[in-house]
Every structure is written in C-alpha cells, then in structure tokens.
C-alpha cells in the first residue's frame with residue numbers, strides 16, 4: 252500500500268485509455284432529499300463529454316439511480332427493503348433517469364442508448380455476444396451507452412444487486428482500457444472515512460495492499476447498496492482481467508480522467524483475457540452441480556480437458572442445457588464452473604458411461620462433452 256499520493260506519471264494507463272467504463276453510484280446523482288439531482292447529472296455529463304473529446308475516447312456509462320429516482324414519485328420516503336417495491340421504484344425511476352441523461356447529453360448533441368442487463372446476459376454465450384455487439388455498435392455510431400441492471404425482471408437469485416460488479420464485467424465485456432468507479436467518497440480509506448485519523452490509500456498493487464484495511468458498507472446517504480465492499484471487489488475483478496481502475500468521487504471525475512493523482516488507483520494484476528469466462532466465474536449463479544470423480548477432477552483441473560459423462564458421479568439441481576453449473580470434487584469442494592450442454596433430467600442415464608457407448612445406444616447426438624472445455628472456468 253502506498254499512503255503517499257502517486258505522481259501523474261504513474262497513471263500512463265489512464266492517459267492512453269481509449270475505451271473507458273465509468274460507473275456512477277446513486278449517492279452521486281441524488282439530492283439530500285433523495286430525488287435525482289439535475290445539476291449533479293449535468294456536472295457528470297459535462298465531465299464525460301470533455302474527456303471524450305471529439306470521439307478520441309469512447310465512454311460507456313454504468314449508472315445506478317433508478318431505484319433512488321423512483322422513490323418520491325411513488326411516495327416512498329426511503330429505499331424499500333423488499334424486492335417487489337425496489338423493482339416498482341426501479342421501473343418508474345429508470346425512465347426518469349434516462350430522460351435526465353437524454354436531455355443532459357442532448358446539450359452536446361450526443362445520443363444515449365439504454366442497455367439493461369441481467370446476470371443471465373453475462374454468462375450465456377448468445378446473450379453475452381449480443382450484449383457486446385449492441386454496446387460496440389452504439390459506440391461505433393457515436394452514441395453513449397448508459398447501462399444499468401434490468402432491476403424490474405431480475406429475481407433475488409439472479410440479481411447482481413450492485414452495479415460495481417456489473418461495471419467490472421461490462422469493462423471486461425467491451426474490452427475497456429480503464430474502469431472509473433465514482434462514489435460519494437473521494438477514495439478508498441484504510442478505515443471508515445467518517446472515523447478521524449483514517450487515511451487515503453493512493454494505490455493498490457495487489458491483494459496484500461488491502462491487508463488490515465477495514466472496508467465498510469454503504470454510506471450515510473442511504474441510497475447506495477454495496478458500499479466499499481462491492482467497489483473493492485469490482486476493482487479486484489477488473490484488475491485481475493488486466494483493466495486498471497480508479498476509484499474516486501464524482502466531483503473528482505475530471506481530475507481522474509486527466510490522470511491526476513486523485514482517488515485510489517488499482518494497478519492491473521492480471522492479463523487481458525478475451526471471452527466471457529470472467530462473467531462465468533464472477534457473475535453467474537450456478538443452477539445446479541455436477542460431482543466429478545477423482546480422475547475427472549484431475550482431467551478438468553490439471554489437463555484443462557472437457558468434462559465427459561464417464562467422470563460424473565452425481566448431479567443435482569434443475570437446469571437446462573446452456574445454464575451455468577458448479578463442478579465439485581467428491582468432498583463437495585467447487586473446482587470449476589461451466590455451461591452444461593445437457594438438461595439436468597438427461598444426465599442420470601449418462602453418468603459413468605463412455606461417450607462411445609452412449610452414441611451407440613442413444614444416437615450420435617450423445618457423443619459429446621457434458622461441459623466443453625471452452626465453456627469451463629477453473630476456481631482454483
């Protein structure tokens with residue numbers, strides 16, 4: 252950890268970033284009474300338009316605020332705890348939020364495109380490709396995508412619940428060069444910033460730099476969700492996927508985008524990887540589990556092989572072909588996640604059988620992997 256402010260030269264990655272995902276939290280878009288704050292939206296939009304230049308940089312905005320914007324129109328005094336009322340508020344608020352952005356970007360002649368994602372869109376191959384295509388096309392046409400979770404249809408089980416992690420996954424999806432996380436606090440602190448004596452963490456080079464840091468939940472504004480925990484988790488996911496991250500307040504966004512040493516800078520820790528496997532590891536909710544015998548665990552984990560029916564010892568859950576499932580060893584420890592290519596109800600009769608036997612008995616359609624290695628991500 253470095254408590255000292257880094258120099259601007261440390262942030263070459265920021266200066267050279269061409270495609271940037273900016274995530275803004277509800278607390279940065281609302282008034283103290285809880286409604287959408289048009290001035291704050293305009294200030295953010297001014298900053299993003301300036302940073303974008305004449306199209307030299309591309310920006311994808313991941314914006315929270317739908318639930319917060321829907322509260323007062325529905326006569327709600329605070330964010331409800333139950334999912335149904337949160338969804339009702341999001342349904343009313345998302346339209347208001349987009350209307351605000353549409354008007355604000357229109358001051359510069361820039362069109363915005365709404366993109367609402369669920370976690371399903373992030374793990375199923377066809378959905379993932381489609382989400383990428385839509386975002387890429389919007390950018391190619393000079394529009395600015397505004398992404399949020401599709402709160403109104405997401406159930407508790409499949410919900411991201413926080414846009415921080417969603418933003419990290421969107422950054423990976425669009426192959427961004429930088430993720431900027433904007434909140435109501437100017438940086439990550441080594442303890443709750445409302446406690447006197449805590450200091451700013453200027454940069455994070457890896458997990459060790461966070462040892463001993465007390466990372467707390469949502470702030471006093473009461474409209475945010477995940478607090479610092481989800482922001483640090485999002486920064487970790489992006490950094491591991493080769494995307495540097497700056498975490499700061501919305502009021503310092505211009506400084507951050509100009510590579511000035513504000514906020515907390517998370518250096519990349521991993522290499523850029525293509526494909527949707529990051530989504531599978533971090534965003535998918537497994538809909539079932541396959542227990543692998545010892546030989547299959549070795550094949551999958553050590554030799555990166557596909558999972559064949561012969562290596563399966565047990566199946567649980569109610570899933571369809573294409574759904575994410577967990578792969579466990581016989582002790583029940585998760586070893587991988589993958590997209591399964593059979594429905595749950597088809598698997599019992601395949602268990603322990605060779606693909607050749609299955610093909611002979613059931614037809615050539617059964618001569619295939621239960622989880623193809625291209626659809627697998629290891630967890631250890």
Ligand SMILES: Nc1ncnc2c1ncn2[C@@H]1O[C@H](COP(=O)(O)OP(=O)(O)O)[C@@H](O)[C@H]1O
Pocket residue numbers: 275276277278279433434435436438439440441442443444445465466467468469470471472473474475476477478479
């Ligand atoms: N170690 C920490 N460093 C910075 N902020 C922290 C820390 N621990 C807890 N917080 C709180 O997290 C809050 C930001 O989270 P949240 O309210 O969910 O924001 P947003 O709506 O922007 O996503 C800050 O206002 C702060 O009070």
Ligand SMILES: N[C@@H](CCC(=O)OP(=O)(O)O)C(=O)O
Pocket residue numbers: 275276277278314315316317318319341399400402412413414415474475476477478
């Ligand atoms: N999708 C929700 C936002 C959830 C969320 O992560 O909120 P925040 O912690 O303010 O970034 C909404 O638009 O209200």
